[in-house]
Amino acid sequence: MRVDVRALGACNRLAERGAERAANALGELTGSDLAVEVTGASVATGEDLAEAFSGRESIGVRVGLDGGLEGAAVLAFDAEQIDGLLSVLPGGSSMGRSAVTEVGNIALGGFLDGWANYLGRAIDMTPPRYFEADGAAVLPDGALAGDGVFLFESRLDATGTDLDFSIYMLPDSGPFRDLVVGKTATAATAGAEGARGSAAGANATAVPYESLSTFASLAKRGSANAADNIGMMTGLETTVDVSRLRFVPLADVPSEVGTEPHAGTVFELQGKPSGYLAILFSEESAAAIAEEMLPMEPNEPLGGMAENALCELGNVMTSGFIDGWANVLGTSISHSPPEFVHDIGSATVSPLVASLSRRQDYGFVIDAAIRTEGVQARCDVYALPDERELAAALERLSET
Amino acid sequence: MSHLTPSGDRPVSDRDDPPRRVKVGVGDLAVSSDGAVLTTSGLGSCVAIALVDPATEIRGLLHAMLPSADGDERRTPRPAKYVDSGLDTLVDELETSGASPGRLEARLVGGAEMLDLTAAVGPRNVERARESLAAAGIPLVASDVGDAVGRTVRFLPGGDLAVRAADGFERTL
Structure with a gap:
């Protein structure tokens, strides 16, 4: 069975529309303006998810699904935000649990x-069940079992109030697989009708369904290697906090990076796949890690010396990252020299997104937060491979 | 993704609160005829084109990523992703909302050369924006473009465009 990776993009669009509806419904209830910030579809193993959610406490509701989609969906607020949520609801904090259930149900x-x-x-929804959960227990039942589950995640942001929440939907894999494959057939037809489309063109992004779990290992191997390399270079204990590969609309990547100032490095990747890789630190983290690497305290926190240190760090991280990929995919990938960046985070990645978006609307984003012990520094890695080349590499992998 | 898409089907708020803020995402556009503040953040090599009809104060903001839809391989490209098709769509949306295309004036922001790796994108976006505006007969009354700095803009109800650069420098166009 083959799946067009673009069909995952189509499914992502569904999640996006759903999230917009949820935002509108909730906006009307609370009288706040809500915007959908990010919608992503991810493929992750149960183990990855458990790690990603470790240490988080969530409050929300869960429902079972039947009909057009089968499986489960969860709406979750971060436990720390719950007071903010209750303050904007009719009835206020006295409502507590029932208010959360009501909001969850509506959204x-x-x-x-x-x-x-x-x-x-139609999709039938069971009555909402309220929960308070630690770590990955927030996820729908079954998310932690098996390897390579689909998870749709949307984050909504209230422009006037502090009210972010996430929706996780875990479709049962059998019926969802049929849905994805159905979309693949649609995508192939659309490609054949297109001016330049042909059967070959439509298949350029099709991969065997079984290869999808390989995506998860790309994220994991790459970031683990990068973390090891930082550890070797700096002597600092280094861990990877979150590491997932998601399908997101490319246009959402800048807003995901956010408008805070960031410093870091950007690389162009050459090989199979080509693409870009950006390693971004908050200014404080960038200054802290650079100072740790330098023999003496630099004159200015993010001046020339720090820039050199961050470029060097970026080099070892990137080579670790792409070595991890090359190992999984059995291809060779090289990278350009580092380019230092220090600006609004979203402005930094927007040229990379622009460059890729002529050929693709959706990107595979690898999020990896790499944390060093002793020094308060963490960074986010955004890997943006060319989707066709990545699909081709996965295809070759499945043939061997 | 902005919640006011080119289809513009979001219900309009009728509350008396401070002006509603509408975020315009990358490759997206929004039109306001009700005094909302239109914002877009993190403009790097992208350009923001802000159009206002001063007589009606109907305004629209486009955040485009690439110069031209020509050569897009997909069947249904998102028009707001490109400067040329995005401007056409924005003018249409403004006209639908009651603005007169003949009265529109433009402000242009962004098009920075953020990275050596992709240096050409920003200037090409600016060039195409100037060409497209000229072709549409819309006067460009102010601009803040180029350099290697990210920018955030707020398009205010009267038609002023507040620009804040990543280095903290602020100006109003």
């Missing part, structure tokens, strides 16, 4: 309406 209903509308089939 999830909106979210699923978006999907049902697109699928042309």
Whole structure:
């Protein structure tokens, strides 16, 4: 069975519409303006998810799904935000649990309406169940079992109030697989009708379904290697906090990076796949890690000496990252010299997104937060490979 | 992704609060005829084109990533992703909202050369924006473009465009 990776993009669009409905429903209830910040589809193993959610406490509701989609969906607020949420709800903090259940019900209903509308089939939702959960227990039942589950995640942001929340939907893999494959057939037809489209063109991004779990290992191997290299270079204990590979609309990547100032390095990747890799630190983290690497305290926190140190660090991280990929994919990938960046985070990545977006609307983003012990420094790695070349590499992998 | 898409189907708020703020995402656009503040952040090599009809104060903001839709391999490219198709769409949306295309004036921001790796994108976006505006007969009344600095803009109800650069420098166009 083959799946067009672009079909995952189409599914992502469904999640996006659902999230917009949820935002509108909740906006009307609370009287705040809500915007969908990020919607992503990820493939992750149970183990990765457990790591990614470790140390987080969530409050929310969960529902079971039947009909157009089967599986489970969860709406979760970070436990720390719950007071902020209650303050904007009718009834205020006295409502507590019932308010959260009501909000969850409305937002999830909106979210699923978006999907049902697109699928042309009703989705039945079981009554919402309130929960308070530690770590990955927030995720729908079954998320931690098996390898390579799909998870749709949307983050909504209230422009006037502090009210972020996430929706996680875990479709049962059998029916969802059929849905994805159905979309693949649609994508192939659309490609054949296109001016330049041909059967070959439509298949350029198709990979065997089984290869999808390889995506998860790309994220993991790459970031683990990068962390090891930092450890060797700096002597600092280094860990990878989160490491997932997600399908996101490229246009969402800048807003995901955010508008805070960042410093770091950007690389162009050459080989199979080509693409870009950006390693971004907050200014404080960048200054802290640079100071740790330098023999003496630099004259200015992010001046020339720090720039050199960060470029050197970027070099070893990137080579670790792409070695990890090359090992998984059995290809060779090289990288350009580092380019130092220090600006608004989203402005830094927007030229990379622009450059890729002529050929693709969706990107595979690898998020890896790498943390060093002793020094308060963490960074985010955004890897943006060319989707066709990545699909081709996965395809070759499955043939061997 | 902005919640006011080219289809513009979001219900309009009728509250008396401070002006509503509408975020315009990358490759997106929004139109306001109700005094909302249109914002877009993290402009690097992208350009923001802000259009206002001073008589009606109907305004629109586009955040485009690439110069031209020509050569897009997909069947249905997102028009707001490109300067040329995005400007056409924005003018159409403004006209639908009651603005007169003949009265529009433009402000242009962004197009920085953020990275050596992709240096050509910013200047090409600016060049195409100037050409497209000229072709549409829309006067460019102010601009803040180029350099290697990220920018954030807020398009205010009267038609002023507040620009804040990553180095903290602020100006109003």
